[in-house]
Amino acid sequence: MTTWDRFVETFFNAKVMLKYLPDILSGMVVTIELAVLIVLSGLLAGLVLALLRALAIRPLNWLIIFVVDLFRSLPPLVIIVLIYFGLPAAGVSPSGFVSTWLSLAFVLMAFSEEIFWAGITSIPKGQWEASRSTGLSFGQTLINVVLPQALRLTIPPLTNRTIAITKGTALGTVVAVTEILGQASSAVSNSYNPSPLMMGAAAYLVLFLPVVVASRWIETKFAWKR
Amino acid sequence: MIETFFNPEIIAAIWPIVLAGLLNTILLSLIVVPLGLFGGLILALLATVHHPLVRWPLMAWVDFFRAFPPLVLLVLLFAGLPFAGLELGGFACVAIAFFLNTGAYYGEILRAGIDSVPAGQVEAGRSTGLGRLQAMTYIVLPQAVRNVLPDLMSNTLEVVKLTSLGSVVAVPELLFQARQAQSLTYNATPIVLAAIIYFLLLWPLVRLLSRLENRALAGRR
Numbered sequence: 001m002t003t004w005d006r007f008v009e010t011f012f013n014a015k016v017m018l019k020y021l022p023d024i025l026s027g028m029v030v031t032i033e034l035a036v037l038i039v040l041s042g043l044l045a046g047l048v049l050a051l052l053r054a055l056a057i058r059p060l061n062w063l064i065i066f067v068v069d070l071f072r073s074l075p076p077l078v079i080i081v082l083i084y085f086g087l088p089a090a091g092v093s094p095s096g097f098v099s100t101w102l103s104l105a106f107v108l109m110a111f112s113e114e115i116f117w118a119g120i121t122s123i124p125k126g127q128w129e130a131s132r133s134t135g136l137s138f139g140q141t142l143i144n145v146v147l148p149q150a151l152r153l154t155i156p157p158l159t160n161r162t163i164a165i166t167k168g169t170a171l172g173t174v175v176a177v178t179e180i181l182g183q184a185s186s187a188v189s190n191s192y193n194p195s196p197l198m199m200g201a202a203a204y205l206v207l208f209l210p211v212v213v214a215s216r217w218i219e220t221k222f223a224w225k226r
Numbered sequence: 227m228i229e230t231f232f233n234p235e236i237i238a239a240i241w242p243i244v245l246a247g248l249l250n251t252i253l254l255s256l257i258v259v260p261l262g263l264f265g266g267l268i269l270a271l272l273a274t275v276h277h278p279l280v281r282w283p284l285m286a287w288v289d290f291f292r293a294f295p296p297l298v299l300l301v302l303l304f305a306g307l308p309f310a311g312l313e314l315g316g317f318a319c320v321a322i323a324f325f326l327n328t329g330a331y332y333g334e335i336l337r338a339g340i341d342s343v344p345a346g347q348v349e350a351g352r353s354t355g356l357g358r359l360q361a362m363t364y365i366v367l368p369q370a371v372r373n374v375l376p377d378l379m380s381n382t383l384e385v386v387k388l389t390s391l392g393s394v395v396a397v398p399e400l401l402f403q404a405r406q407a408q409s410l411t412y413n414a415t416p417i418v419l420a421a422i423i424y425f426l427l428l429w430p431l432v433r434l435l436s437r438l439e440n441r442a443l444a445g446r447r
Contacts, residue, residue, distance in 0.1 A: 007310070010309050010310070011306070011310075069432050069433065069436070072436075073387075073424060073427075073428040073429045073431075073432045074387075074421055074424050074425060074428075075387035075390035075424060076387070077390045077391060077393070077401060078390055078424055079421075081401065081405065081417055082417050082418070085405075085408065085414065086231070086414040089414045090230065090231070114439065118439055163293075164292075167293075167294075167296075168295065169295075170298050171297055173297070180298075181295070181297065181301060185301065185305065188305055193309070194309040197301065197305060198306070200298065204293065204294055204295060204298055205290070205293055205294065208292075208293035208295075209289065209293040212292045213289060
C-alpha cells in the first residue's frame with residue numbers, strides 16, 4: 001500500500017463515510033435549525049433594542065448599552081457554558097440546544113443593535129425635521145423615513161457579523177448538541193477513524209461557503225458610496 | 227442565590243486556579259494576536275499582486291476560512307492529525323488554527339486598508355528612489371493601518387474572546403480553569419467569576435470600539 005492509499009484509507013475511508021453519512025446529515029439539519037433560529041431572533045431583538053434606544057429614554061438607554069456591551073465582551077462559549085452549567089443551579093435546566101440558541105442569539109442581538117443604531121444615527125437630522133414638519137409622528141418618521149435609509153447602510157457589516165456568529169453553532173458541541181461537529185466527533189471516537197470529521201468539515205463548507213460568496217456580492221452591491 | 231452563583235468561600239478557594247487561567251489567557255492572546263496579524267500581513271501583501279493566478283486562490287483561501295468555524299478547524303487539527311501520526315498538543319493546535327483563521331480575517335482588513343491608500347502615494351514614494359518594499363513599508367502600510375485601526379481592534383477583540391476555544395483542547399486558559407474549578411466544587415461560582423473577569427478585561431475595548439464605530443458610520447455618508 002502506498003502512502004497515498006494509506007492516507008485516503010485513513011481520512012476518506014468510503015466504508016466509514018457511508019456508515020456515518022446519515023449522522024452527519026442529521027447534524028446538518030440541527031445546525032440549520034439552530035442557525036435559522038439564531039439569525040431570526042438575534043436580528044429581530046437587535047432591531048427592537050435599536051428602535052427602543054431611538055426613543056431616547058435615559059435609564060432605558062443605559063440598560064440597553066450595558067446589555068449590549070456585556071454580550072460583546074463575553075466570549076460566546078463562556079455564555080453557553082454559563083447558561084448550560086450555571087442555570088440548573090437556579091432551578092432552570094435548558095437543553096444544550098436551547099443554551100446555544102439563546103447565547104448566540106444574545107450575541108447577535110448585541111452586535112446587530114450596535115450596527116442598527118449606528119445606521120439610525122447616521123441619518124442626518126434634517127431628514128427627521130423635514131418628515132416631522134410634514135405631519136408624520138415620531139414613530140412614522142422612524143419606521144417610514146429613517147429606517148429604510150438606515151437599513152441599507154447596515155447590510156454589509158450586518159451580513160459579515162451574522163455569518164461569523166452563526167458559525168458559532170459549532171460551539172454547541174461542547175454542551176452536547178448533536179449538530180455537525182458533535183455528530184462527527186462522536187463518530188470519530190466510535191469508528192476510530194477521522195473520516196467523519198472530514199465529512200463534517202465538508203458539511204460546514206457546503207452550508208456556509210455559498211453564504212460567504214453571496215456576502216461578497218452583497219458587499220459590493222450595498223457598498224458605501226464614498 | 228448568592229450561595230450558588232457568587233459564593234465568597236468558593237471564590238477564595240478557587241481564586242488561584244482561575245488566576246492562573248487568566249494569566250494563560252493573556253499569554254495566549256499575546257501569542258495568537260501577533261501570529262494572526264503576521265498571517266494577515268502575508269495575505270494582504272500577496273493581494274497587492276494583481277495577477278489572476280494569485281488573486282483567485284487568495285480569495286478562495288480567505289472565503290474558505292470565513293466559512294469554516296474556528297472550533298471545527300481546531301478539532302480537525304487536534305483530533306484528526308494524530309491519525310496521520312502527528313500529535314501536536316492543544317497549544318500548538320490553537321496556534322496553528324488561529325494563524326489560519328484569524329489570519330484570513332486580519333488579511334481582509336489589511337487588504338482594505340492598503341486599497342484605501344491612493345496609488346499616487348506609492349508613485350510619489352517610488353519616484354523619490356524608494357524600492358517597492360520600502361514604499362510599502364514606510365509609506366503605504368502606516369497609512370493603511372491607521373485607516374482601518376477600528377476594524378483591526380474589533381478583530382483583535384474577537385481573537386481574544388476566541389482564545390476561550392482553547393478550553394476544548396485542554397489548554398489551561400481562563401474558561402478551562404474555571405470549568406475545572408466548577409467540577410471540583412459542584413458550584414457555578416467559578417464560571418460566573420470567569421465571566422466577570424472576561425467582562426472587566428474586555429469592556430474598556432468594547433466601549434472604545436463602540437465610539438469609534440459610531441463615528442465611522444456617521445462620517446461615511
